[in-house]
Amino acid sequence: MEISTPIADALTRYLDLSSLQVKVTAQNMANVDTPDYRTVGFDFAAEMSRSLDDLEQHAGGGDSPSASEPRLGLVDGLLERPDGNNVSMDREGMKMAEAQLQFRVGTELLKHEFARTMDAIHEDQR
């Protein structure tokens, strides 16, 4: 019998991507003063829809699909400083706040999803 729901699987991917966003942002923040360092990032929406496609493809099969590696790349269109570094403190601060909220939303939704499963398990004991 399957306990995890498709929504829980999708939320897991969402949390994975949110924590990846935090990692990438933390790395950029750490290197804010490193000469020649370039800002690293990824397209959250594109990676999320790719993850969901993966999930759908494996929906029929019994084994849980393995998460495909998100594609990281250098971020274009940022102002480069004379030392060759293009990290923007404001962009990274925004990204961090955004990722934090996303993670919060993801954990809340996942908590509710598990609470529903628990309700179903306890239903006969009432």
Next chain:
Amino acid sequence: MNLFEVMEVSGSALQAERIRAEVVAANMANAETTRTPEGGPFRRHHVVFTSMAPQQSFGSQFAEQLGQPDQPFGGVRVSAVTEDQGEPLRRYDPGHPDADPNGYVAYPDINPLTEMVDLMGATRAYGLNSSAVEAEKNMLSSSLEILR
């Protein structure tokens, strides 16, 4: 995916920025120093930041053993503290014990304004990274909330 590694990345930046602030403080403290163990006036110090290769932490090795290698993330480190090789400032002060035969004293070429700007940069970067640590802490505790 291991959130503790992210804290290590941010922690490395906190450490590096603190060293930078220390170097700036030493520069400001020694703005008028004419004697050093190496001889001659104090020379301005610079820090050189280098992005760090990802470390082999417990989490990354565990993930590797499980066949799910993590994507590597690196922090920052101070690779060197270099001395400014510029000429010292020469000021006419014949009464000074370190004055040369012409009455000129070699003082360090340290501009308090430059140092203050550098210190402000270090403080802002430190604040940025400590807010990142705060964010990571919140995320860890909210993921623990799922278990409740």
